Amino acid sequence: MHDDDQNDELIGRVADELRIPVALDPGFDARVMAAVRRATPGRWRRALRWWTEPRPLRVSPLTGLACAAGVAALLVVGAVSLRPSLPSPIKGAVAVGAAVPAEPGSEMVQFVLVAPQASSVAVVGDFNDWDPSRTPLRAEAAGGVWSANVSLRSGQHQYAFVVDGKEWRPDPAAPRAVTDDFGSPNSVIVVGGKST
Amino acid sequence: MTDRSDPALIRQVLDGNPDAYGALVARYRERYARFAVHMLGEREDAEEALQDAFLRAYRSLAQCADPARFDAWLFRILANRCRTAGARRARRSRTFVRDEIALGEASAEHPAERREWREEIHRALGRLEADQREAFLLKHVEDLSYEEMSALTGAGISALKMRVKRACERLRVMLGEVQHA
Numbered sequence: 001m002h003d004d005d006q007n008d009e010l011i012g013r014v015a016d017e018l019r020i021p022v023a024l025d026p027g028f029d030a031r032v033m034a035a036v037r038r039a040t041p042g043r044w045r046r047a048l049r050w051w052t053e054p055r056p057l058r059v060s061p062l063t064g065l066a067c068a069a070g071v072a073a074l075l076v077v078g079a080v081s082l083r084p085s086l087p088s089p090i091k092g093a094v095a096v097g098a099a100v101p102a103e104p105g106s107e108m109v110q111f112v113l114v115a116p117q118a119s120s121v122a123v124v125g126d127f128n129d130w131d132p133s134r135t136p137l138r139a140e141a142a143g144g145v146w147s148a149n150v151s152l153r154s155g156q157h158q159y160a161f162v163v164d165g166k167e168w169r170p171d172p173a174a175p176r177a178v179t180d181d182f183g184s185p186n187s188v189i190v191v192g193g194k195s196t
Numbered sequence: 197m198t199d200r201s202d203p204a205l206i207r208q209v210l211d212g213n214p215d216a217y218g219a220l221v222a223r224y225r226e227r228y229a230r231f232a233v234h235m236l237g238e239r240e241d242a243e244e245a246l247q248d249a250f251l252r253a254y255r256s257l258a259q260c261a262d263p264a265r266f267d268a269w270l271f272r273i274l275a276n277r278c279r280t281a282g283a284r285r286a287r288r289s290r291t292f293v294r295d296e297i298a299l300g301e302a303s304a305e306h307p308a309e310r311r312e313w314r315e316e317i318h319r320a321l322g323r324l325e326a327d328q329r330e331a332f333l334l335k336h337v338e339d340l341s342y343e344e345m346s347a348l349t350g351a352g353i354s355a356l357k358m359r360v361k362r363a364c365e366r367l368r369v370m371l372g373e374v375q376h377a
Contacts, residue, residue, distance in 0.1 A: 011368070014336070017313070018230070021226050022229050022230045022233045022239070024243060028243060028246075032225075032251070033214075035247065035251050036251065037214055040214045
């Protein structure tokens, strides 16, 4: 391109003069680099930024497909392996069978109550003369779960829980008794498949 | 042999070595200082704008889309800084460079007439409109094509040509008067 101004001798002389390098303050580089270092985050901040800042990822379609398949496989394996370990619902009174020894003609039964606010829990029933002092429940390590193992003769038994020495509660996980001998509902458990 | 290209240095900086940026500062400071001084007319203002441009570029280095064109990217940042600095303050009455070092060197190498001529050039340059001064410097001092100037300034090519033409006309008038005085 040959503009008129490019051939201008005066403009050429002006440009030549303006092309002469300009001297900078000798400390310019040091000042810039000091500002650069101040603006540089420390190692931990850089590490945090690496994890928290969004960044574009370049992934080929094939790699993306392989990653998606891997994630799907992990989900399937995880679902299958987790299923047997799901906690079973807490039952109020359950026969624990041969795992715990019991007297002949009897069966060991575990009484369980969830009472996070309670400071003491006992089970009372026809098997202990409805005496709150005879069968206290023990608090589990966490979760407010109280439990006790009791050897019960085969047959049907009525029972209830006594919370903090005064509050009678039926077992929320067991059927209720038809009759209520003490003015509050009781629960029923059948041991060994025979009713008394 | 260590790779000292712009992309290699930028890679080092982004990998956590801020000192590698010093090589980029040293590589481009003089060329861009010249532009900033001619745009702003004062060495202190120019150094401030240049330092600001280097720092802004450093902070945004990860966003430099084409590290091989770091120089053009930095130049665009600097041109913006000069525009902002120029618009922010009223231009001082003495618009030529009061750079004792540069003028000292000039006086040692050139006769007194040459020094006066240089001061007149800077005075005339300072009287141009900022966009005309910018277009003139980019075209005739930095030797950019109109396409490069358009990419750098965001202005259209025909508008840039007009600015250069007007700048040349005004410089001819102002400096022609000096020469014939």
